[in-house]
Amino acid sequence: MARIRAAVCHEFNKPLVVEEVELRAPGAGEVEVTLGAVAICHSDISYAEGGWGGTLPAVYGHEAAGTISAVGAGVTAYAPGDTVIVTLLRSCGCCRSCATGAPVHCSAPYDRAAGPLSMVDGGVLEHGMQTGAFAEKVVVATSQIAPIPPDMPMEAACLLSCGVLTGVGAVVNTAGIRPGETVVVIGAGGVGLNAIQGARIAGARRIIAVDMLPEKLKIAQEFGATDGILATEAKPWRAAKAITGRGADAVFVTVGAIPAYDTAMRYLDTKGRVYVVGMPHSGDLSGYEPAIIAATGQALIGSMLGDAMLQRDIPWMVDLYSQGRLKLDELISGRWTLDRINEAIADTNTGAARRNVIVFQ
Numbered sequence: 001m002a003r004i005r006a007a008v009c010h011e012f013n014k015p016l017v018v019e020e021v022e023l024r025a026p027g028a029g030e031v032e033v034t035l036g037a038v039a040i041c042h043s044d045i046s047y048a049e050g051g052w053g054g055t056l057p058a059v060y061g062h063e064a065a066g067t068i069s070a071v072g073a074g075v076t077a078y079a080p081g082d083t084v085i086v087t088l089l090r091s092c093g094c095c096r097s098c099a100t101g102a103p104v105h106c107s108a109p110y111d112r113a114a115g116p117l118s119m120v121d122g123g124v125l126e127h128g129m130q131t132g133a134f135a136e137k138v139v140v141a142t143s144q145i146a147p148i149p150p151d152m153p154m155e156a157a158c159l160l161s162c163g164v165l166t167g168v169g170a171v172v173n174t175a176g177i178r179p180g181e182t183v184v185v186i187g188a189g190g191v192g193l194n195a196i197q198g199a200r201i202a203g204a205r206r207i208i209a210v211d212m213l214p215e216k217l218k219i220a221q222e223f224g225a226t227d228g229i230l231a232t233e234a235k236p237w238r239a240a241k242a243i244t245g246r247g248a249d250a251v252f253v254t255v256g257a258i259p260a261y262d263t264a265m266r267y268l269d270t271k272g273r274v275y276v277v278g279m280p281h282s283g284d285l286s287g288y289e290p291a292i293i294a295a296t297g298q299a300l301i302g303s304m305l306g307d308a309m310l311q312r313d314i315p316w317m318v319d320l321y322s323q324g325r326l327k328l329d330e331l332i333s334g335r336w337t338l339d340r341i342n343e344a345i346a347d348t349n350t351g352a353a354r355r356n357v358i359v360f361q
Helices: 042-048 154-161 163-174 190-202 214-222 236-244 258-267 290-296 310-323 338-349
Strands: 002-008 017-023 030-039 063-071 083-086 137-141 145-147 182-186 206-211 227-230 248-253 268-276 299-302 332-336 355-359
Touching: 002 338, 017 137, 017 338, 030 083, 030 154, 042 338, 063 137, 063 154, 083 154, 145 310, 154 163, 154 310, 154 332, 154 355, 163 190, 163 248, 163 310, 182 190, 182 258, 190 206, 190 214, 206 214, 206 236, 214 227, 227 236, 236 258, 248 258, 258 268, 268 290, 332 338, 338 355
Parallel strands: 182 206, 182 248, 206 227, 248 268, 268 299, 332 355
Antiparallel strands: 002 017, 030 063, 030 137, 030 355, 063 083, 083 145
């Protein structure tokens, strides 16, 4: 057992506590990664708020990058010293979902309460989001990592692990946006900006950002949005249709806000699709009129982690970043130490941040 510092959630909706915990050595098919950086995602915050349940105490954090410091039995593709991104995408490679190219929906069970973490007194400590990356080190399965260049900044690389995969992946993998299509992105936060980047890379004709804050619409244009609309307008979907002359081919809801889902389909053209990306708390409901969906041939489609396949998507995204075609550094709103994680979370909750990153020495 190694003793490391981690930010522990002991009670929902309370500040995390930075303290020492125990991390066991990697087992078969696992690696230990000493982290260089971990970003704060709204999913981490939702878990810490109790929005999706789970066992406490727990260590959350799942959008990370670092250097492999130990490998378990049977690991041959990686070695100590390799630099990698770390994700929550734990896949067995054998179940029906994995075998059909959908590892994000792997059905193999994983008991997070029996993971590599424990309290110093031996008590149970949940391996939050099967990653536990609000900590100096993690132990994860090799399916959860992908290599990155050794000279790539960790605080930029960690963003690939979730926010970029989710946003770009929703557009490119899930939606398969084609050149000439019209896209609306509701929410210009960390995931929304990456959906906008994905639409730009895919060749969308118009990319319309919708957000509550004027300053976020300006940032959206820096990432590729052609137009911006304030969600506070009386009927913002009318403004979107005025820009394009018709409805959108695809709408990406990248925030977990029910009002965004209640209005998303109003932006669509006939045969248009709404992609569910942002995740509200469990039990939150939105409503639609089925007759309209049927009559117009519209669709409502979920997208989990951008339907990512790490070994396919990460090398491509790293290459785009090296060419200057994928913005990562510009996504970082602030750099924080682990001791200041509660401040970083509070800043994220203001809605103004793109991505706050915890940087380790």
